[in-house]
Amino acid sequence: MTPGAEADLVRGRLLGRTLRYGLPLALGMAAHGLFNCVDLVIVGRLGEGAVAAVTLGGVINMVAMLAFNGVTNVLASAAAERCGRGDGDQLAALERSSEWFTLWASIVLGLVFALLARPLIALCAADRATSALAVDYLVICSLGSGTMFFVLWGAALLRARGESFWPMVVLIGSNALNLLLDLVLVFGLVGFPRLGVAGAAWATVLARAVGALVLVVVLHRRRQGRAGRRASVPLGPIVRAGLINSAQTIARVFGLYLLLSLASRVAARESVVAARDLLDGVGVAIRLEMVLMFAALGFGAAAASFLAQNLAAGRPERARGGLLALTLEAALFGSVLALLLWLLRAPLFDLVAPDSAAAAATAAALYLGRLLPAQPFLIVGIVLSQALVGLGSVRSAVVVDVLLYALLTPAVLLLASDGVATAFLVLALAHVLAAVVYILLMRRRLKRATRVDSPPASGSQPPASPLPS
Numbered sequence: 001m002t003p004g005a006e007a008d009l010v011r012g013r014l015l016g017r018t019l020r021y022g023l024p025l026a027l028g029m030a031a032h033g034l035f036n037c038v039d040l041v042i043v044g045r046l047g048e049g050a051v052a053a054v055t056l057g058g059v060i061n062m063v064a065m066l067a068f069n070g071v072t073n074v075l076a077s078a079a080a081e082r083c084g085r086g087d088g089d090q091l092a093a094l095e096r097s098s099e100w101f102t103l104w105a106s107i108v109l110g111l112v113f114a115l116l117a118r119p120l121i122a123l124c125a126a127d128r129a130t131s132a133l134a135v136d137y138l139v140i141c142s143l144g145s146g147t148m149f150f151v152l153w154g155a156a157l158l159r160a161r162g163e164s165f166w167p168m169v170v171l172i173g174s175n176a177l178n179l180l181l182d183l184v185l186v187f188g189l190v191g192f193p194r195l196g197v198a199g200a201a202w203a204t205v206l207a208r209a210v211g212a213l214v215l216v217v218v219l220h221r222r223r224q225g226r227a228g229r230r231a232s233v234p235l236g237p238i239v240r241a242g243l244i245n246s247a248q249t250i251a252r253v254f255g256l257y258l259l260l261s262l263a264s265r266v267a268a269r270e271s272v273v274a275a276r277d278l279l280d281g282v283g284v285a286i287r288l289e290m291v292l293m294f295a296a297l298g299f300g301a302a303a304a305s306f307l308a309q310n311l312a313a314g315r316p317e318r319a320r321g322g323l324l325a326l327t328l329e330a331a332l333f334g335s336v337l338a339l340l341l342w343l344l345r346a347p348l349f350d351l352v353a354p355d356s357a358a359a360a361a362t363a364a365a366l367y368l369g370r371l372l373p374a375q376p377f378l379i380v381g382i383v384l385s386q387a388l389v390g391l392g393s394v395r396s397a398v399v400v401d402v403l404l405y406a407l408l409t410p411a412v413l414l415l416a417s418d419g420v421a422t423a424f425l426v427l428a429l430a431h432v433l434a435a436v437v438y439i440l441l442m443r444r445r446l447k448r449a450t451r452v453d454s455p456p457a458s459g460s461q462p463p464a465s466p467l468p469s
Contacts (some may be wrong), residue, residue, distance in 0.1 A: 009083075009306050010315055010318065021159075021162065022164075022302035022326045022329055025299065025302045026295040028133075028155070028171035030294050030295040031172040033292075036413070036455075040054060040283075042183060044354060045354070046186070049133070051360075052129050052134070052280045054283070055283030058300060066249045067243070068149045069246065070113050071101075071239055071242030071245075074309075075157065076157065076304065077304050077308040077389050077392075078094065078238055079091055079159070080306075084313040085174055095157055097234075098134075099216075101227055101239070102153045111143075113138070113174040114134040116457055119136045133197040139207065140205060144205030146212075148208050151174070154216060155214065159302065160305050162309070171211065173210075173211065177207040177210060178204055178457050181336070182200055185202050186203070241392070241394050244398055245397070247398045248403075251401040251402045253362070255407075256286065266415060274296050278363050279449070280363075281367070282367050284349055285364040285368050287352070288348060289368070295333060295334060296382040299326050300382050300385065301328055301386055303326040303383055303386060304387050304389045306317045306319065306323065306390070308391075320446060327384065330379050330382075331394065332374055337375075338375035366424065370425050371424060371427060378434075381435040384439065388445060400437050404433055405427075408426060427431040
């Protein structure tokens with residue numbers, strides 16, 4: 001079957017097409033990472049402990065986001081496969097069914113994390129005032145999770161069509177709106193009450209709501225006239241595969257959460273202030289590093305859709321070439337950002353958290369010094385682990401990330417005599433090992449997929465899909 005009009009990724013010069021497709025997604029996702037940094041820049045003016053509160057609440061809220069993000073990754077690959085086959089009606093039906101699922105997931109996950117906010121925050125050794133602020137931040141972000149879910153849903157389906165402009169515009173525009181709302185709600189400008197840390201949470205939720213509305217409208221216009229109102233697609237296989245994919249990224253965040261929790265308790269043996277300073281400093285460093293990680297997720301999402309669309313269209317050589325190009329582009333882009341982050345670490349920390357103690361700046365420098373040299377490996381690992389979704393392979397990545405991130409690094413912190421410094425070094429080593437393992441996994445999986453997805457003969461059926469239908 002000839003690829004349909006929506007199958008935009010099977011045409012054009014390879015290098016130029018991957019760059020035009022992947023870079024906007026990476027920039028958009030990096031802008032999403034800036035959401036967290038913008039919160040810290042504003043909240044950092046509220047005094048010591050405020051940054052720690054946003055860090056704790058933000059890391060936990062990210063688990064809910066990543067749980068849904070895994071589903072949208074698989075959804076995007078399934079949609080890209082339909083684009084590759086030129087099946088516009090099935091694509092529209094998939095979009096309608098997944099829209100309802102997004103609504104229900106927003107309600108359920110939002111309530112679960114809001115109800116668990118207090119016990120989850122209590123696991124870290126923060127002082128009472130900081131913990132109370134973190135709980136408020138987490139409850140608001142959890143109940144507003146649906147706004148982010150619809151942004152992820154809309155961006156995933158548009159990139160499956162080969163479109164990266166609107167996802168980039170929405171993520172960057174929402175970040176700009178978030179900055180404005182932060183100033184208004186945190187400090188109580190133009191007649192609004194001064195909400196402090198809670199204001200940063202409300203600003204994030206409201207800014208994402210605007211972006212979600214834009215993407216919903218764009219998608220509704222794209223599928224206008226396609227399929228009947230009652231057309232639907234069973235989402236069970238997609239959701240199951242998505243949750244497995246989510247477990248992989250959640251393992252990384254859970255390992256980071258455990259690292260923060262254990263590290264704060266190690267520091268608390270010295271004093272409560274030491275624990276707060278560690279959370280403040282490492283929290284700022286993690287938020288800055290997240291910009292690089294989100295950019296890598298953008299390239300990884302592009303790689304997954306590129307693979308799925310080209311394999312479904314019977315173009316395995318183009319699929320392999322596009323994966324290599326997107327991985328190298330991501331590594332170069334991320335390495336430049338990592339270098340800039342290291343060179344500007346001191347002024348950036350002063351910008352984000354000017355009222356934090358000197359010990360917090362020391363903790364941030366220690367974290368960045370250990371982790372930034374391993375960023376190219378982290379980026380390659382993220383891109384390839386996300387690209388595996390485009391091949392219908394999700395379980396292997398879960399095993400790798402659980403072993404390396406959720407188990408290895410926290411275990412080292414418990415056993416090491418110098419504690420935090422060694423744990424950060426082992427986390428960097430985990431990035432290197434993960435990249436090597438994912439390169440080997442991808443080579444093996446690509447060989448298997450391209451044997452199945454060879455170009456069909458004239459008049460024959462399209463190739464079998466590695467994705468859930």
